[in-house]
Amino acid sequence: MAIAKHVVDEVRARADIVSVIGQSVTLRRAGSSWVGLCPFHNEKSASFNVVPSKQIYHCFGCGAGGDVFTFLQKTRGVGFLDAVRELAGQVGVVVEERQLSPEERLRNSRRKDLYDTCEAAAKWYGTTLLVGREGAPGRDYLAQRGVTLDTARKYRLGYAPEGWNNLENHLKAEGFDADLMLRAGLIKKQESRGTTYDVFRGRLLFSILDDRGRPIAFGGRAMPGADKDSPKYLNSPGTEIYEKSKVLYGLSWARTAIQRRDRLLVVEGYFDAVSLWQAGFEEAVAPCGTALTAEHLDIIRRLTLKVIALFDSDEAGLTAAVRSLALFLSAGVEARRLDLPGAKDPDEYVQKFGAAGFEERLTKTEPLLELVIRRTLDKHGPSAEGRGRAADELVPTLRRLTGTVREATIRRAAGWMGMPDAELHRIVGGTASSTAVEPAPRRWMPDKDLAHLLWLVVHFPTESGAALESADPSQISELPEVLETIARLVDGEGLPSVLEALKDRAPDLARTLSQAAANSDLYRVDTAEYAARSIVARMELRGVESQILTINREIHHCETTGDKSSYAERVRQLSLLYARQATLKKLVNRRGGGRTGC
Ligand SMILES: [Zn+2]
Structure with missing residues (x-):
């Protein structure tokens, strides 16, 4: 379903690109544009430009660029339509969604109510944890785990106090009915008595947000010393707005850091993610009480192709790591594993060794694949039979590899198995050539004249337009x-x-084009038309000169074959071309004084 172009244009025009981007990037004024540190790559000096007059941003460091919608899409991971809708809501433009059926509209409004309910719950849980009298156990527990209240506020932690109907009563007072709370997975029905009760009681809560930063579910950690019968972690059930297999805990806080650092840390637990963020490793996310799924990988690969898996050091963690390998390979994501000696999980490691210790440890990752190969070999033992069974088990995995990784891995695995490379190659199959990595598409770059002409058209369309009126398009570009x-x-x-x-x-x-827009001073308005004329003349001159060469060659050919009529025709063409060349040369050489620098 599309949104009409004029609506998109209106939303863009009304939204102030500087303030929208300014919400996530610190910008300072620099002439007619604003500059800051690029959220899409790591940099120490600002090369990220926002140009309000052109309504675009551009980074001279990594080439990222686009308009306010592109920015929201990239930083929030939403699609174009969602970016338009979100901004439309903020700037007060009504986006008509006429194509929705009545059922769809009803479902949308029901979902909106659910989002509001979860938001109200997250707010109340948060306030209770930060300042509420009943939140004291939660605050004590956080202190014990080394998590500050600042972190708790920033990452929307909360506390559900003991008692059966605290949340329900609070939300009812705010006007939410019990049916909404049931559907949001916040309360449950006690069928035999016909009563309801809060799902989370006496637990520290982690808000699970969707890709637009809205709370949609919670993960609850029991307090130390709680009833042994209740589970340590309790998660919201799946609801109309929450599908476990499609949500990664913490992604909305991690998204820009993942893109900036071009890597993602997958941890197992909520506390691991929170501890890492607090220590400055904001690129951490956790699946919400499930194993990684193909849907998770779909989300991940749009942000980075490098994942470091920080599964727990216990047997279950290793098994999880091994199982996830196939997912990573199918998604084309390079997965490495980091072992954390002396700690059972990343949370404990960061608490024990600090951010510097963790950073240092991050240099010691190993390919997840190698771990899987070694474990498979260990499992089947060193006998010839064991090696054979290990090879059989590993072949499907090795077959998924492509290119140089495939070569290198097979060589390595063959070494560990005490088997000649060629032998393992034969078993895995000779499909290496068909799956070889395709060369990356060549990047298009304009030559200097075209780059300058595009700059002029971006900044001074009227003046350039006048210069371009009589130009021959085929001389400007073939594209x-x-x-x-x-x-x-x-x-x-x-x-x-x-x-x-x-x-x-x-x-x-x-x-x-976005680079040209962000580059503000190549020519002045009073010399723009003139500059455009000389560039166009130079482009035409190049074409004329190459025609002169061709015709000279043809004349030479006519001389040797004695074709007199063609000869006369070529000579006539040549004199016209020489005349044009002389005119153009004058136009080109008369330039100068137009540029303001560069
Ligand atoms: Zn950049």
Whole structure:
């Protein structure tokens, strides 16, 4: 379902790109643009530019660029339509969703109520933990676990006090009915008595948020010394808005750090994630009380292809690591494993050895695959028979590998198995060539003249338009996208909507344009038309000069074959080309004084 273009344009126009991006990046003014540290790559000096007059951002360091919607999509992991809808809500533009059926509309409004209910619950749990009298046990427990109240506030931790109906009574007073709380998984029915009770009681709570940062579920840790019959961890049941297999705990806080550091740490527990964030490792997430799923990997691979698995050091943790390998391989994600000696989990490790100790340990990761191979070998023993069984078990995994990783891994595995490389290669199968990694597509880059012309069209469309009126398009570019883009900008279309159209078709061109927009002082307005004319002339001159060469070659050919009529025709063409060349040379050489620097 699409949103009308004029609505998208209106939302973009009303939203202030500086304040939207300013919510997650500290920006300072620099001339007509704003600069800050790029959220998409690691940098010490600011190369991330926001240009309000063009409604775009661009990073000179990593080439990231786009409009306010692109920014929300990348930092929040939402799709284009969701980014538009979210911003529309903030700036007061009504997005009509006419194509929704009545059932869909009803479901949407029911879901909205559920989000509100979970948000109200998270707020109340949070306040109770931070300041409530009944929250004291929670605060004590946090102190014992080395988690500060600041961290608790930032990551929306909460406390559910003892008692059967605390949350229910509070939410009822706020106007939420019991049916909503039941559907949100916050209360349960005691069928025999016809009463209801709070799901979470006497527990520290971790808010589980969706990709838009809305609470949708909770994970609850029992207090130390609690009844042995109740589970240590209790999680919200699946609901209309919460599907365990599709949600990673902490992703909304980790998302930009994952992109910046280009890696993701998967931990097993809520406390592991919280401890790592507090220690400055914000790229950590945890599955919510389940094993990793293919859906999780779908989410992960959009952010990074490098995962470090920090499963617990016990047998269960190892088994989980081994099981997840197939998922990582199918998703094309490079998985490494980090063992944490002297601690049972990342939380304990960070508490014991500090952030510096953990950082140091992070340099000691090993490919998860190697761990799996070694464990399989150990399991089957060193006999020839054992080796054979291990090989059989490993073959399906090895077959998933491609390219150089496949070569290297087979060589290594063969070494451990005491088997010749060629032998293992034969068993795994000679499909290496068919699965070889395809070369990366070449990146398009404009030459200097085209880059300058695009800059002029972005900044001074009217002036450049005048210069381009008599230009021969085929001399400017062979690419239809480039010509179309120039035409749209000259016609007065805004840069964001031009970028939107190019995003998937010609990402390199889009990058060039956002870079041009962020680069503010190449030419002045009073010299723009003149500069555009000389660039166009130079482009045409290059074409003319190459035609002159061709025709000279053809004339030479006519001389040897004695073809007189062709000869005369070529000479006539040549004199026209020489005349054009002389005119163009004058135009090109008269340039100068137009540039303001660079
Ligand atoms: Zn960057």
